[in-house]
Amino acid sequence: MGKTFLKPEALSNAYTHYCPGCTHGIIHRLVAEAIDELEIRGRTVGIAPVGCAVLSYNYFTFDFQEAAHGRAPAMATGIKRVRPDLIAFTYQGDGDLASIGMGEIIHAANRGEKFTTIFVNNAIYGMTGGQMAPTTMPGQKATTAPFGRDVKETGMPIKMCELLSSLETKAYITRQTVLKPKYINKAKKAIKKAFEYQIEKKCYTFVEVVSTCPTNWGMTPQKALKWAEDTLLPYYPLGEFKTPE
């Protein structure tokens, strides 16, 4: 019997710098599988954010650009406007996308730019060391919210899918997670669908992936998965928020 589970061609052989138990690796793989299956590797440009995934260009085997903090959607706009034949995706965390890059993401979505965003939401700043993010849960501890997020001072966590879905422009907007195998299979389908819509030049496509950060949450990977399922999923419900049909 031959091998049935191979490393996608779109993933490199590099060891990642991600922490043990981090779900970035799974999400990278899902993106790579979708790109392989759609045979678009040779015309894909990824845009790395500022955040944990800043070095993601080392883990994929196709063209990449590295954005400034929050600006990936503007760069993807530049790419798709001048080279509509290329496939572009931004891979952004919650600090990058929902805080400093809020302006860029809303306007890119509202213009209906034909690129894909993979939005990895783990409710905290990872790379800078566990500061509060716009998606940090009420009461959740962070290095800049040592007593837990006080929503009286900082407002409620921002739900990006719901926010972007309120725009009138046609889009594909979905929230997925990779906390369990059953979720991973669904997330894969959603990511592939997003790229398919992009290939068809149908609409802007946005896949949020609820993720974990065991290191900055101060939890074991196992506990982080459970905490995410118990705490994040009720507030960030999974599903398709908007489809172009």
Added chain:
Amino acid sequence: MAKVLMKGNEAIGEAAIRAGCLNYFAYPITPQSEVAEYLAKRMPEVNGVFLQGESEVAVGYMIFGAAACGERVMTTSSSPGISLMSEAISYISGARCPAVFVNIMRGGPGLGGILPSQGDYLQATKGGGHGDYKMLVMAPDGVQEAVEMTMLAFPLAEKYRNPVMILGDGLIGQMMEPVEFPNNLNKEPTNKDHWATNGMDTRKSKEKNIVKSLFLDPKVLNDHNLTLKSQYEKMKKQEIRFEAYNTDSDYQILIVSYGTMSRVCKTVIDNLKIQGIEVGMIRPKTLFPFPEKAVYDAACKKSCKKVVSIEMNMGQMLEDIERCVKGKKEVSWYGKCGGDVPTPEEIINHIKLLLK
């Protein structure tokens, strides 16, 4: 080709198209919005890209994304907008992408005013954004030169894989002058397959390209900066452009002035000549690289008593002139920065004062 009467801002837009730049992103700001208005109509006629971004910050990165694909791309803005784009200019410089930025300067600091100024000299030539980078900066003195410099900016940006800035004041953008578009030379961008993210399929090598400015290893970052520096040194050797005016005479005063201001100074020099007073001028056309030797040599001429920098700001180029003259002659500044351009009479009076 026959001359046409055009407003500076519109001529800059047309020049970009003639230079083979079919990609333009911008955000409205006075006094340069006519570039965007012109290209909003004109780009569709040539199957080009026109996009009004949501902010100058975003536009800076639209330029970056497009430039990183190896496509010719331009934006235009004015002083406060260039401040917002300065972050992107730093990233684009760090990532070594060619792009053209036009700054039609207005008064500052802050919102300042909407009238002409040369208040962004230091921002354009010394940084603006963070890190050790330089732009190649050209300063036109009228609509014709704005066209020629815009068309030249693209091949230069590609030659050095570096942003190029056209630094004009509000007058250059707003005034109408007869202009002739040169037949363009360099429409084909240079080979970019070794660095651009234009899709692996299109390249022979089939190797991935990464456009980035992050180099975590200190040695690698130092080497990267040395590479950038070598490009700037090459610009200093190959790209210095200036005009010498009335420097064959035994001038007593040497003016250094650029842009609109230098045209007023030419009137001053012509008028003083009739009165028997000789004044010479060095007009830098490139502000970086700066015509260091030309200024030094002109200042060292025996007849020359004093050097004066005449600028529509509070004396920004003055610092470069002092650096170049190396104390050989007294260097001073004259100018205004509220939006009124100093008149020939005012400058003549000042020069007579210098000669007392």
